[in-house]
Amino acid sequence: MSTPSARPINRQVLIESIVIMVFAAAMYGVTYTFDKVPAILAQGIQPTAYPRAILAIIFILAAIQAVKAMRLTDIEFAELKPAKAVPPIVFKTIGLLIGFAVIMPIVGTFLAMAIFLPALAMLWGERRWLMMALSFGGFIAFAYGLFRLLMHVPLP
Amino acid sequence: MEPLILVLQFLGDPSNLLIIALGTLVGLIVGALPGLGSVILIALMLPFVVRMDPTTGIALCAIVYCATTYGGSITAILINTPGTPAAAMTTYDGFPLAQKGEAGRALGIATFSSAIGGVLGIIVMIFATPLLSRLAYNFGPAEFFALAVFGMSMLASISGASLLKNFIGGAFGILLATVGTDITTGVERFTFGSSHLYEGVEVLQIMIGIFAGGELLRQATQTHVVRELVAEAVTKLPSMADFRSIWVTVLRASGIGTFIGILPAEGGKVAAMIAYNEELRWSKNRAEFGKGAIQGIAAPEAANNAATGGTMVPTLALGIPGGGSTAIILTAMLILGLRPGPQLFVDQPDLLAGIFGAMLGANVCFLIYGLIGAKLFSRITLIPTTILWPCVITLACLGAFSLQQSMFDIGVMIFFAVLGFFLNRHGYAPAPIVMGLILGGLIETSLKQSYLIYDGDLLRILQQPIALVFLVLSVLGICGPLIAKALGAFRDSQAEMMKGNDE
Numbered sequence: 001m002s003t004p005s006a007r008p009i010n011r012q013v014l015i016e017s018i019v020i021m022v023f024a025a026a027m028y029g030v031t032y033t034f035d036k037v038p039a040i041l042a043q044g045i046q047p048t049a050y051p052r053a054i055l056a057i058i059f060i061l062a063a064i065q066a067v068k069a070m071r072l073t074d075i076e077f078a079e080l081k082p083a084k085a086v087p088p089i090v091f092k093t094i095g096l097l098i099g100f101a102v103i104m105p106i107v108g109t110f111l112a113m114a115i116f117l118p119a120l121a122m123l124w125g126e127r128r129w130l131m132m133a134l135s136f137g138g139f140i141a142f143a144y145g146l147f148r149l150l151m152h153v154p155l156p
Numbered sequence: 157m158e159p160l161i162l163v164l165q166f167l168g169d170p171s172n173l174l175i176i177a178l179g180t181l182v183g184l185i186v187g188a189l190p191g192l193g194s195v196i197l198i199a200l201m202l203p204f205v206v207r208m209d210p211t212t213g214i215a216l217c218a219i220v221y222c223a224t225t226y227g228g229s230i231t232a233i234l235i236n237t238p239g240t241p242a243a244a245m246t247t248y249d250g251f252p253l254a255q256k257g258e259a260g261r262a263l264g265i266a267t268f269s270s271a272i273g274g275v276l277g278i279i280v281m282i283f284a285t286p287l288l289s290r291l292a293y294n295f296g297p298a299e300f301f302a303l304a305v306f307g308m309s310m311l312a313s314i315s316g317a318s319l320l321k322n323f324i325g326g327a328f329g330i331l332l333a334t335v336g337t338d339i340t341t342g343v344e345r346f347t348f349g350s351s352h353l354y355e356g357v358e359v360l361q362i363m364i365g366i367f368a369g370g371e372l373l374r375q376a377t378q379t380h381v382v383r384e385l386v387a388e389a390v391t392k393l394p395s396m397a398d399f400r401s402i403w404v405t406v407l408r409a410s411g412i413g414t415f416i417g418i419l420p421a422e423g424g425k426v427a428a429m430i431a432y433n434e435e436l437r438w439s440k441n442r443a444e445f446g447k448g449a450i451q452g453i454a455a456p457e458a459a460n461n462a463a464t465g466g467t468m469v470p471t472l473a474l475g476i477p478g479g480g481s482t483a484i485i486l487t488a489m490l491i492l493g494l495r496p497g498p499q500l501f502v503d504q505p506d507l508l509a510g511i512f513g514a515m516l517g518a519n520v521c522f523l524i525y526g527l528i529g530a531k532l533f534s535r536i537t538l539i540p541t542t543i544l545w546p547c548v549i550t551l552a553c554l555g556a557f558s559l560q561q562s563m564f565d566i567g568v569m570i571f572f573a574v575l576g577f578f579l580n581r582h583g584y585a586p587a588p589i590v591m592g593l594i595l596g597g598l599i600e601t602s603l604k605q606s607y608l609i610y611d612g613d614l615l616r617i618l619q620q621p622i623a624l625v626f627l628v629l630s631v632l633g634i635c636g637p638l639i640a641k642a643l644g645a646f647r648d649s650q651a652e653m654m655k656g657n658d659e
Contacts, residue, residue: 016582020324027331030346037341043604044612047343050600051334058327065320086581093376094574097369100553101566109554117546124379126542139547143554151207153558 008077010069017066024059028052089123096120109155113140159282162509166215167517172510175212176517179219183518184525186220187227188533189544191371193240194224194481199363200548202488203555210492211507215514217485222274222464222518225424226526227533229266229457234259234534242424242460245432249445249452256448260392265450266457267526268394269406273458274519276410277417277465282512284418288473289498291622295474297605298617302626304595304602307420307476309630311588318583319637325584329592330599332357340604352564359487359593361556361568366586367480368552369573374580375545393527394450402454405435413459417466423479424460424467431459465515472496472508476595480587483594 031048072080100116107115117136126132147153166172186197198217205213228240233250246266253262295303308330311322335346336356347353394402409431416427435455436445445452467478468485475496477483489496494504501508525533556569576586603614610616617623 012582027346034345035343037343042341044607045340045604047338047341047345050603051331051345054327054331054334058324058331061320061324061327065318065324068320086578087377089376089379090373090577093373094570097372097549097570097573100550101563101570104553104566105563113550117550120546120549121542124376124542124545126540131543135543136546139550143550147554147558151204151558153554154561155554155557156563 008072008074010072010077010080012083013069014066017062017069020062021059021066024055024062028055028059031055092123093120096123105156110140110144113143159286159505159509159512162505163282163513163516166506166509166513172212172215172513173517175216176219176514176521179216179514180223180518180521180525183220183223184227184230184522184529184533185536187224187239188230188536189539190231190235190237190239190537191375191541191545192548193228193242194221195484196368196371196548197224198481198484198488199360199367200551200555202360202364202484202491203558205488206491206559210489210494210504211510213492214485214489214494214507215510217481217488218468218511218515219518221481221485222461222515223522225461225464226267226270226274226457226522229270229453230263230526230530230533231537233262233266233453235537237537239537240424242428242463243456244425245428245456246453248432249447249449252446253448253450253453258448261394261398261450262448262453263526263530264392264394265398265402265453267523267530268399269402269409269454269457270461270526271519271523272406273410273413274461274464274522275516276407276458277414277462278512278515278519279465280414280462281465281468281515284469285473285508286501288469289501292474292498294622296620297602297609298620298623299626300598301602301606301617302620302623302630303474303476304599306626306630306633307470307595308591308599309633310420311591319634321583322585322588325579325586325588326592328584329589329594330596332362332589332593333596334600339601352562357568358559358565360491360559361565362572362593363484363487363590364552364556365569365572366576366589368548369569370576370580370586372545372549372552373573373577375541379541381541398450402450405451405454406458408438409435409455409458410462413462414466416459417463417478418469420470420476420478423481424463427463427466428456428460431455461519468511468515472500472511473498475598477591480590483587483590486594 031052034048036046096116096119100112103115104112106112114136117139118132121132121136147155183194183197186192187194197220201217201220205217207213208216224240225242228238228243229246229250231237231239232243232246233254236247236251238244238247250262250266253259308323308326311326333356335353337344337347337354344354412431412434413424413427416430417423432452432455435451436442439445439449439451441449463479467482470476470478471482471486473496475486477486486496494500494507553566553569556565557563559565576589579589580586606617607614618627
């Protein structure tokens, strides 16, 4: 005797929805830290009312999404594509980007650019040194002309 | 007649013509680069635009918007990769025709249809914008609230796989708009004690981060993609026979594109999709579609370029962005102290003439560039992403910094780049978030004002005829896709049942 199989679930969307619901609930909690103002100053609507309404909407939408993710039809389940992991190169790129923002005020904008531009290109697999030198050298000169000389931006 | 005279005066100034020529060139180059498009280009230009004279700055944004929309078709035809999302439908027939050795003909059809569609869209814009803005004279807080809700309801049909995800993204954007000091009470909301957030999160840094930064991280996953030109072609003007077989298509698609563009939150991509499907429905030679039908190139190209004029109508007349690019143009206008609406037509007729003239000039200009330089623009596609994107993201960082000379702004940009990438990866498109961010303030302000006017009885908003119309349209906008889906499922189940009975 076969047991009835469990209804297929879209786990990824379910987890996403739960994360959104937790975020909305946490932000709702944060609204309790807002200052309260006298009714006359608030003109009938406290500063918490609108964000709370939006957070409630987000929570409800995420809940509907979660319910939908747990009630997939067989056709919807068959059409699901397995989620691919985020390639490590994305995290390395994010790391380089953060590194650029960190070193910019320390070593100066243009030296930071001279380090960041070839580093990112090499991370992405570029090995044509002459092309990199000419392109990035030209770009740094262009950025210097544009931001320093033309727009007078006091870059770090 | 006065607006037309002002437009001609704008076009008669040699310095404006130079801006049109240069702006169109930049727009075409960027449009031809897959991954970059009008949204990213205008976002990157914003730090410079806000330092310019308002007319020149906004006109420049409008020029590159037109030019990038057309530029996307070149790569769609020659390398089967749309330069911009709006050109995605052009690949269906443009690339097959290029593979048949008729790349020049395909480019000619695309260039001609784009220019005609673009000019028709702008003509509608010139006449429709003042009319719509006159309607806005009757708008009070209730009407603006309903209009903004209507704008958000259109998220049901824009980019992204899921209606629910679009709405969650839109609501998240509205939530972001609440960060900072509440203007009515002076209470800090979601600032977490940071003085950088007292005035709210900068829309500009979010846009640069979410669009340019998010795309950089997406490009990081595509470094292995090799692009090859299927043909090196010189654009050929459509022959009389081609012209005869596409002119009805171009007119129909231009009408569709303009109308779709006028709807808040829609844009060139949706316009091109609908125009292509409509063409397929009306065409006598459906079998040719997908194999290089010239109508299959003309329809999406005329529609997405006509939509550029259409999307500017609600943006300028009501302050409701017609799409992603116009959302950024609207942000630039607000930073420059220009408030869209009826008063803009009274106070700034030169600015509007500048925008209309610049877009008209850009369409003529890209027609010329397209005819003589398609071969060159197609080669630009081959610039390696390993060289291009490091430069783009550095420019984005410097642009984000330059506005307030604050490293915090670069941090915000990077944060939203990472967030945008992961949200997009999970089907939460950036456009709804930006729409929410822009309309969030308007919704809150008009709701509070309505609350005061109607003594706390918000249901009285429904007693205002214009507001009621917008709210009914909003309900239809939200429920429309759901009803269509339910009807489709019902029809399928009926068909299954009939099949079962037959067996």
